[in-house]
Amino acid sequence: MGSGSSVNVNYKYSLQKSENAFKAAVLIQQWYRRHVARLEMRRRCTWRIFQSIEYSCEQDQIKLHNFFSYLMDQFTPSSSKERDFISRMFISGESYKEAELEKYCDYESIEVPDSYTGPHLSFPLLPDHATALLEAFQQKQQLHARYVLNLLHETRKHLKQLPNISHVSTCYSEEVTVCGDLHGQLDDLFLIFYKNGLPSPSKSYVFNGDFVDRGKQSLEILVILFTFLLIYPKEVHLNRGNHEDHMVNLRYGFTKEVMQKYKVHGKKILRMFQNVFCWLPLATLIDQKVLIIHGGISDTTDLEMLEKIQRDKFISVLRLKKRKESSRKPQIEAVNGESEAGTDAAGNEAAPRLSLQPQSAQAPNTANRLEFSRWLRQTVQEQIDTCRRLMDISESEPEELTYSSVVSLKDVDEPCWTRQEEWKQVLDILWSDPMPQEGCRENKVRGGGCYFGPDVTEKFLDKYSLQFLIRSHECKQEGYEFCHNRKVLTIFSASNYYEIGSNRGAYVKLGPDLIPHFVQYQANKTAHMLTMTQRISRVEESAFRALREKLFAHTSALITAFRSYDGDNTGKITLSNWATAVESVLRLGLPWRMLRPQLVRSTEDGMLEYKSWLDDLAMEQRSQEHIQSSLLEVIYRNRSNLETIFRIIDRDHSGLISFEEFQQTWKLFSSHMNIELTDDGINDLVRSIDFNKDGNIDFNEFLEAFRLVKQRPS
Amino acid sequence: MLTFYLRDGLIAEIEKKITEAFEVFDRESNKTVDGREIGCIIRSLGCFPNEAEVQELLAKIEEPDGFVHLENFLRVMTEVLLDRRFQPIPEDVILHAFEALDENKCGYITKEDLVKHLTEEGERFTQEEMEDMLVVALDPETNTLHYRDYRTKLVVDETKIFPFNV
Numbered sequence: 036m037g038s039g040s041s042v043n044v045n046y047k048y049s050l051q052k053s054e055n056a057f058k059a060a061v062l063i064q065q066w067y068r069r070h071v072a073r074l075e076m077r078r079r080c081t082w083r084i085f086q087s088i089e090y091s092c093e094q095d096q097i098k099l100h101n102f103f104s105y106l107m108d109q110f111t112p113s114s115s116k117e118r119d120f121i122s123r124m125f126i127s128g129e130s131y132k133e134a135e136l137e138k139y140c141d142y143e144s145i146e147v148p149d150s151y152t153g154p155h156l157s158f159p160l161l162p163d164h165a166t167a168l169l170e171a172f173q174q175k176q177q178l179h180a181r182y183v184l185n186l187l188h189e190t191r192k193h194l195k196q197l198p199n200i201s202h203v204s205t206c207y208s209e210e211v212t213v214c215g216d217l218h219g220q221l222d223d224l225f226l227i228f229y230k231n232g233l234p235s236p237s238k239s240y241v242f243n244g245d246f247v248d249r250g251k252q253s254l255e256i257l258v259i260l261f262t263f264l265l266i267y268p269k270e271v272h273l274n275r276g277n278h279e280d281h282m283v284n285l286r287y288g289f290t291k292e293v294m295q296k297y298k299v300h301g302k303k304i305l306r307m308f309q310n311v312f313c314w315l316p317l318a319t320l321i322d323q324k325v326l327i328i329h330g331g332i333s334d335t336t337d338l339e340m341l342e343k344i345q346r347d348k349f350i351s352v353l354r355l356k357k358r359k360e361s362s363r364k365p366q367i368e369a370v371n372g373e374s375e376a377g378t379d380a381a382g383n384e385a386a387p388r389l390s391l392q393p394q395s396a397q398a399p400n401t402a403n404r405l406e407f408s409r410w411l412r413q414t415v416q417e418q419i420d421t422c423r424r425l426m427d428i429s430e431s432e433p434e435e436l437t438y439s440s441v442v443s444l445k446d447v448d449e450p451c452w453t454r455q456e457e458w459k460q461v462l463d464i465l466w467s468d469p470m471p472q473e474g475c476r477e478n479k480v481r482g483g484g485c486y487f488g489p490d491v492t493e494k495f496l497d498k499y500s501l502q503f504l505i506r507s508h509e510c511k512q513e514g515y516e517f518c519h520n521r522k523v524l525t526i527f528s529a530s531n532y533y534e535i536g537s538n539r540g541a542y543v544k545l546g547p548d549l550i551p552h553f554v555q556y557q558a559n560k561t562a563h564m565l566t567m568t569q570r571i572s573r574v575e576e577s578a579f580r581a582l583r584e585k586l587f588a589h590t591s592a593l594i595t596a597f598r599s600y601d602g603d604n605t606g607k608i609t610l611s612n613w614a615t616a617v618e619s620v621l622r623l624g625l626p627w628r629m630l631r632p633q634l635v636r637s638t639e640d641g642m643l644e645y646k647s648w649l650d651d652l653a654m655e656q657r658s659q660e661h662i663q664s665s666l667l668e669v670i671y672r673n674r675s676n677l678e679t680i681f682r683i684i685d686r687d688h689s690g691l692i693s694f695e696e697f698q699q700t701w702k703l704f705s706s707h708m709n710i711e712l713t714d715d716g717i718n719d720l721v722r723s724i725d726f727n728k729d730g731n732i733d734f735n736e737f738l739e740a741f742r743l744v745k746q747r748p749s
Numbered sequence: 750m751l752t753f754y755l756r757d758g759l760i761a762e763i764e765k766k767i768t769e770a771f772e773v774f775d776r777e778s779n780k781t782v783d784g785r786e787i788g789c790i791i792r793s794l795g796c797f798p799n800e801a802e803v804q805e806l807l808a809k810i811e812e813p814d815g816f817v818h819l820e821n822f823l824r825v826m827t828e829v830l831l832d833r834r835f836q837p838i839p840e841d842v843i844l845h846a847f848e849a850l851d852e853n854k855c856g857y858i859t860k861e862d863l864v865k866h867l868t869e870e871g872e873r874f875t876q877e878e879m880e881d882m883l884v885v886a887l888d889p890e891t892n893t894l895h896y897r898d899y900r901t902k903l904v905v906d907e908t909k910i911f912p913f914n915v
Contacts, residue, residue, distance in 0.1 A: 055849045056849055056850060056870060057870050057871055059845075059846035059847070059849035059866075059871075060846075060850070060866045060867055060871030061871035061872055062838060062843065062846040063847065063866075063867065064799070064867060064871050064872050064874060065798070065799040065800075065872070066797070066838050066846075067882060068788070068792065069797050070903050071878075071881070072789040072790075072791075072793050073793055075789050075793070076770070076790075076793035079773050079774070080773060471776070471779070472779070611761075611762045611765070614765070626769035626770065626772065626773055627769070628765060628769050629766075629769050629770060629793075
């Protein structure tokens, strides 16, 4: 009785205890798993936000195209000043012949002062120079303009001898390291060299394009890569990316970076870079088995054609607008616009051949509006297409190239047309993206290249007896990603691309067995120390900030959309309608109901007072009160395009435009946007900005004044 | 009639929420997700199922190739939400759960005990899950989990985002 029952009690007690412990474990696990799932959802939503905003930015270019179309077709200038102004927008910079380039961008006359403490380069380059450069850049020193230009000249000489497709063999160097997009993030390059070693006779590298733009040290990256290219020409291989293109650089930061760092010689340096970029090889082939290109392929990609084309002709490679006419005029007539080609009502017409001489930007000296418009349409059609290329997404009709696609060609004497197919080959290689579905279709999001499916990959690999493709061009959370049944590898080397903690960078190593080995990294000490939750929160904050900015930029359209759900004018709408309305305006394809708690703080009975919500958004953006709010909105929405236009106008890259130019730009823009804008409105706007000198506006300051220049949170 | 109308509106809204969550995990934009992510999706919709419950649900909708189609998921999940199944675990219940593992009632659990309980009992944690939890939960100096603080921390993080309301 006694001991028996106490054993029983003990047994029961411990049984119960372990039962309890078991149940407790289940509860804790259940609770924890919920927490992790939430984190995962947040992480993915954040990623979606960044991607949708990034790609919608590329659609800004479409709007720019519409603006230029509008100018072309409908706007008639009311003064000769306006005419001059507009024509400056359309006539591109001068083009240079080879010899002129050498002369214009010469470096020998540039003296390096004794006070210069940076690295000195002498040619031919030696490994010591590379080390000196690396150290110098780590110390945040700057290479003297003379050496930059010298380096670019030598690089160009070297690149010219290279074929369009570089060949690499693993039997010489045993292992090849392939790196993806760097986008001006020097820290990532340093990290790669630190982890993997510097290029050397026993260490081969392939850098797969997009060395510049977005990050702040594009210049340093190029200097380092070109230096190693010249020291170890057999071991270092560079592919061209879609950002190695001066039209893209205008928008995405490289142009600005160079001009800020080299105030005196920046223009020359940019001109040389523009030239060097078009001499970069288009692809690299490893052991005849692995093809490395920056973007991707299409169902028409032809390696034989790619090998034969003259790659340097494609100074800027973007889409062509289709032409309806097939007849050709051999030459653009004089500036007075006496082309025989007819002009139809919409201003489209037979494509005159591109004039290759540097254009003198003289509009006809007549007050006749009609003739001016005609002149505008006829004479500058070609140059406009440069801009159109940035944004055109004409629909599925087949395109006909009837004239040269490139504005600034180098050599006047060569035949100046390129076949459309050649051009498309290059475009596809640099801009395409893989997609999960089969087939091949136009890449409307980017405005260039196409989306290619696993069947396209399969066929291509088969045709050329290749094993797989390596490409870059798209940011991946882990730094790399396989698709198409492991036949396509995306490698992306810019870590923390969207924000600190957003993604890792990676590089891939291939030995003679061609089995890929990956190394991942994240170039930021703080990122390592943060917990996953903290990292996610931080990236999230950044994403939502960007999203709120976008919402603010569409205030008017949002109000209209909300009102359509608020028939009784109560000032409130349901949260469900909020989500639908927001998507209809922003069209980002985001899961708004999931994101809503981060965007909408206070609701009453599931209803939102939309006007005060929008007011809160506006306050956050710290708008300047005396500026018309609709004007501010338009600025926000179009700032990327505005910046691009300003840079196009600012021919000498000085960063300054005159007050009048600014005013005129605004007038044009606002009439296009159907915004009522008084002169007072513009004056108010301008008065709030500091004038540097003589009625000139430093447009960087202007953009800064409205917090349009994004600062990376430190 | 009114209740039908209200209920329809409610269902429509629920379906939109479910679809949104589903699409976040729909890698190929073809209205299918990998079955292994279903648990994540269900949980991010505000539910607290345990693994057995997730598997039960999955069994109803998983295709032979391991994928789940949106329409099936919608059907099943709408009911779950309307019935308010898999309700959240109240904070004090979690606290008691931790306390049950804290034999000496000292306010913390040692790393060894925690690992033992969570990887060997209940619906066992994988190695990865355990490590992930330890990184955040453990006090590195003493190698113990102070569960009150930990619980509060997670609760705070949670309520910041995605409070689910039907």
